[in-house]
Amino acid sequence: MLEIKSKSKNKEVDLFIKIKTNQCETDQQAAALMYNAQPNDPRIKMLKSRLRKKLLNHLFFLDFTDQSLKISHRYEQQSLTLLYQARTLMNEGENITSAGLLRSALDLAQEAEFTSIIIDCYQLLLENYSLSSSSKDFYKIKNILAKYRSLATLEHDAADLYYTSRLELNKSVSAKNKYLEKLKDVVQKLEELWKKTYSANIFDYYYKLSISLHELTGNFAEILKTTALSEDLLQKGKINKKRFDDRYNKFINVYAYLRVKEYEKGLQAAASFVQVFNRSTNNWFAFMENYFLLAMHAGEYGQASKLYAEVTRNTFFKKISRSAQERWSLYGTYLYFVNPSDELLKQSNYRRLMSQVPEYSKDKQGFNVAILILQYMYFVRAQDIDALGYRIESLKKYADRHLSHLSKRNLLFFKMLVLLVKEDLDYTQAKKKAERLLQLLKTTPVPGDAYAEIEIIPYEHLWALILEMLKE
Numbered sequence: 001m002l003e004i005k006s007k008s009k010n011k012e013v014d015l016f017i018k019i020k021t022n023q024c025e026t027d028q029q030a031a032a033l034m035y036n037a038q039p040n041d042p043r044i045k046m047l048k049s050r051l052r053k054k055l056l057n058h059l060f061f062l063d064f065t066d067q068s069l070k071i072s073h074r075y076e077q078q079s080l081t082l083l084y085q086a087r088t089l090m091n092e093g094e095n096i097t098s099a100g101l102l103r104s105a106l107d108l109a110q111e112a113e114f115t116s117i118i119i120d121c122y123q124l125l126l127e128n129y130s131l132s133s134s135s136k137d138f139y140k141i142k143n144i145l146a147k148y149r150s151l152a153t154l155e156h157d158a159a160d161l162y163y164t165s166r167l168e169l170n171k172s173v174s175a176k177n178k179y180l181e182k183l184k185d186v187v188q189k190l191e192e193l194w195k196k197t198y199s200a201n202i203f204d205y206y207y208k209l210s211i212s213l214h215e216l217t218g219n220f221a222e223i224l225k226t227t228a229l230s231e232d233l234l235q236k237g238k239i240n241k242k243r244f245d246d247r248y249n250k251f252i253n254v255y256a257y258l259r260v261k262e263y264e265k266g267l268q269a270a271a272s273f274v275q276v277f278n279r280s281t282n283n284w285f286a287f288m289e290n291y292f293l294l295a296m297h298a299g300e301y302g303q304a305s306k307l308y309a310e311v312t313r314n315t316f317f318k319k320i321s322r323s324a325q326e327r328w329s330l331y332g333t334y335l336y337f338v339n340p341s342d343e344l345l346k347q348s349n350y351r352r353l354m355s356q357v358p359e360y361s362k363d364k365q366g367f368n369v370a371i372l373i374l375q376y377m378y379f380v381r382a383q384d385i386d387a388l389g390y391r392i393e394s395l396k397k398y399a400d401r402h403l404s405h406l407s408k409r410n411l412l413f414f415k416m417l418v419l420l421v422k423e424d425l426d427y428t429q430a431k432k433k434a435e436r437l438l439q440l441l442k443t444t445p446v447p448g449d450a451y452a453e454i455e456i457i458p459y460e461h462l463w464a465l466i467l468e469m470l471k472e
Helices: 011-020 027-035 042-061 071-091 095-111 115-131 135-169 173-197 200-217 220-235 246-259 263-276 282-297 301-312 322-338 342-347 350-355 368-381 385-401 408-422 427-433 435-443 459-471
Strands: none
Touching: 011 027, 011 042, 027 042, 071 095, 071 115, 095 115, 115 135, 135 173, 135 200, 173 200, 200 220, 220 246, 246 263, 246 282, 263 282, 282 301, 282 322, 301 322, 322 368, 368 385, 368 408, 368 459, 385 408, 408 427, 408 435, 408 459, 427 435, 427 459, 435 459
16 A cells, blocks of 8 residues: 655665565564564664654555555545645645635535535534624525534434444344344334435445345345345445446445356356456455356356466455465365366365364364365265264254354254264265255255355255265
């Protein structure tokens, strides 16, 4: 995001480069590299302070015209910059010049419906007109300001509802489940507030929480309706184009296609939407996860391999978070299992994942079961009964400890895996005795995200793959 360059090398630039290139990630490393000292050395504390000030000063020079950024950020930053400049000029007594800047800031803020900035502009204009004795302008603006203050009160109410809900939804799985009923009331209140005001700010809160509610309750068909309705409102000018995040709408649309199992439509949508995401951003990698999973669920393993290669060869892959890189490694390992290649074997952590039984960890929430199942399939292929018995105990232990995290689909598939070991990997008996569980699995819907562990490949497909391995 920030870049510091200097013709003459100095300590601040040197430390910045070392941090950027991952040469030092802790105070201890920084102190040792810069001064061969301990972290409590006053020199490293002063150096960090000087670097922090330089980085903060660079914030004034960031380029917000970058097309990869949300368009609303551009309008917000431009109007805030003009507002700051106008305030500075007013402090210096330059009222005429500052009034022009305030009107420019106001135009931008109104275009993008930034209510708080609009109010700040009008308040400064009131101050400006009172000092210049512009009576007509003063009273005209005073009346307009009163309307925006009334709108701001409703927007603050909506913000309180939204951020309280976001806090509750960031808690544990059980806490999310308890909050779901209340969330329905919150979404309804936000809808009422939006229809009362048609505020861009309130619509944003309403839209995001509606998506969250449908995700958590597994109502993914409603997400498809929400994204289609939002796109329609956008095209008709009913919601602000400067504020609505159309890229997120496309992202969640593709995700919903994945969850309602409309794979062909999802793949078509993903192929047409992928170009709107900048390849250097986290958003692109997140979008590609859904695109990849659509291909995996559709059984299009050749296409999945191409998408996986495109992601891992992206020069920005090493810059995404460690957890995101680990997810892609897990995806590659599943892909190798169903569509093996030497290249995939190198890129995934196949052997490491096969050898380690993971303990439940929050950073892998949603993928713990996927790892256990993958290990299980590996030992089925290897016909290693002893190792399978150990994995079955791991599955049982996980289910006992984290029952609240598991969906009905997880539990049904676990039962099928246990049955397989009981039948000593006998193809005929396993297929026959698991048939009832398989039919139940096919009629059990995919749960909402409040309950779900990710199925990288649908369990029905995995069972067919396991039976095929037994048959061979």
